[in-house]
Amino acid sequence: MCDVNSPSVKWAKATVLCASLAICSMPGILWAGATEPEPVLRHSEVVFMYAASEEAYRAYGATFVAWGGAEKAEQVKRHHDLGIRCTGSMWCLTAGAENIHKDPKLRAACAVDIEGKPVEVPWLFDHTYEGTRSYFGCTNNPEFQRLCRERVREAMAGGADGLHVDDHLGTAGAAWWQGGGFCDYCMKGFRAYLKTHATKEQLQQAGVERIDDFDYRTLVRKYATTREAYKKVQRQVPLMDLFLQFHAEAAAEHTRQLGQLAAEVVGHPVWLSANACLPNKTHTYVVKYLTHVICEVGQNAWAGTKDIDHAIEAYELATTLGKPLAATASGQDWAFVKQNNCEDLVRFWIALAYAHGQRFMAPHPQRQWCFNDKLGTHWYAAPVEAYAPLYRFIRANAGCLDGFEAIDVKDHKPTAPANVLVTVRKNSASNQIVLHVLNRDYDAGTKSIKPLPNVDVSLDKSLISAAQPQAKLLSYDRPPQQVDLIQNAGTVRVRIPELKLWTLVVLE
Numbered sequence: 001m002c003d004v005n006s007p008s009v010k011w012a013k014a015t016v017l018c019a020s021l022a023i024c025s026m027p028g029i030l031w032a033g034a035t036e037p038e039p040v041l042r043h044s045e046v047v048f049m050y051a052a053s054e055e056a057y058r059a060y061g062a063t064f065v066a067w068g069g070a071e072k073a074e075q076v077k078r079h080h081d082l083g084i085r086c087t088g089s090m091w092c093l094t095a096g097a098e099n100i101h102k103d104p105k106l107r108a109a110c111a112v113d114i115e116g117k118p119v120e121v122p123w124l125f126d127h128t129y130e131g132t133r134s135y136f137g138c139t140n141n142p143e144f145q146r147l148c149r150e151r152v153r154e155a156m157a158g159g160a161d162g163l164h165v166d167d168h169l170g171t172a173g174a175a176w177w178q179g180g181g182f183c184d185y186c187m188k189g190f191r192a193y194l195k196t197h198a199t200k201e202q203l204q205q206a207g208v209e210r211i212d213d214f215d216y217r218t219l220v221r222k223y224a225t226t227r228e229a230y231k232k233v234q235r236q237v238p239l240m241d242l243f244l245q246f247h248a249e250a251a252a253e254h255t256r257q258l259g260q261l262a263a264e265v266v267g268h269p270v271w272l273s274a275n276a277c278l279p280n281k282t283h284t285y286v287v288k289y290l291t292h293v294i295c296e297v298g299q300n301a302w303a304g305t306k307d308i309d310h311a312i313e314a315y316e317l318a319t320t321l322g323k324p325l326a327a328t329a330s331g332q333d334w335a336f337v338k339q340n341n342c343e344d345l346v347r348f349w350i351a352l353a354y355a356h357g358q359r360f361m362a363p364h365p366q367r368q369w370c371f372n373d374k375l376g377t378h379w380y381a382a383p384v385e386a387y388a389p390l391y392r393f394i395r396a397n398a399g400c401l402d403g404f405e406a407i408d409v410k411d412h413k414p415t416a417p418a419n420v421l422v423t424v425r426k427n428s429a430s431n432q433i434v435l436h437v438l439n440r441d442y443d444a445g446t447k448s449i450k451p452l453p454n455v456d457v458s459l460d461k462s463l464i465s466a467a468q469p470q471a472k473l474l475s476y477d478r479p480p481q482q483v484d485l486i487q488n489a490g491t492v493r494v495r496i497p498e499l500k501l502w503t504l505v506v507l508e
């Protein structure tokens, strides 16, 4: 299956050829000759966050630009001419400090706290205009919704293949974490939500007598009258779970409507993604409306490879939710990378995502977003030669990735040395198994992954067919190797002579 003439590779090539027609690979629309709808993102996809030079695209083997950069017709054409699918992007976070400062209508459409004061976006502390801060827009307020729709029209004006919605939570983000979500429109929406989602008992316990007159702010003020006090007691306020759920559902519906508008603007179905930061629960509500997820997944860079459970959980949750995901690290992670120049760690993140069936977006050659409290927003220019070989390896071995799924190995987990991570993936059409073997022996002092000699990985015999005497070892930084499988009573063992970062073990 890893052969370039395999059906899945041919299919991928055909899709790339007709990508400029867009329609042929829309989710749910069958490509002629195919028996299943083409996924928006195949596993072997190489995704850029933002637009880049043709040179960078070629170096990486780019197939998709996920976070905007193709808002104008000439930008869309440029990408299609290169065989790359592309998106327009907009955000629902804020109208921006300058707009808020100059436009009273937008000023009145910000998310507000229990005191009626606008709620500032903490990580935009360095984005102010003549003393006005960047406040959350309220995605339940028609005026801010109007601005979001205008942004969608601009983002899709060039006829991009998809729309990416950044900060899709809008006022829900302010409600969940910043003490916001209390404007008149939010109250009206919550009242309607309670009518369909609250039980009689819940309303009685909260002391709601007549739902039509109910104003949640009156109830909240019995517990706290300032934002500061509210943040301390928020979880004790009755109906709070429903309040937060309402906000998340309302934001998800808002995103769905933006996707619908995008399709109307271009006159054909479009892909819809959002920066839905899995595995966080608040971000899961929107996933049902998306074709794929493009998001930041925290990698805890400061802990080396020790604290990666969160990232694995994100990749597995996307698989469970049935949506392909392409991740980047958090702004804090990238600030750490820029400061410490730890390229091996980034290569580990890339391998980790692909080993779990998802994708890690190509670190951008000019504009990889970094953020920390000291410097605020700044940028990392990721050296192409440091990362591109890994992505070229992924493209060259698409046949070992596409069509494979994680198999449940709960009862017969492969055994491997400590500091070696193994995932087992199977192509159910061909019955082929590929193991992804990752070396997580990262030394923060030398900023490198220490190669491990003679790494033995044992598999339960029931996972493979008896006719597989050999395995092929594929790595991005060495030629393929052929090794014999060692058969024992109940297990099969493969020995990797040297595990550098990531080896695919293709059982043949």
Ligand SMILES: [Zn+2]
Residues within 6 Å of the ligand: 110, 111, 112, 138, 139, 140, 141, 171, 181, 182, 183, 184, 185, 186
């Ligand atoms: Zn509101």
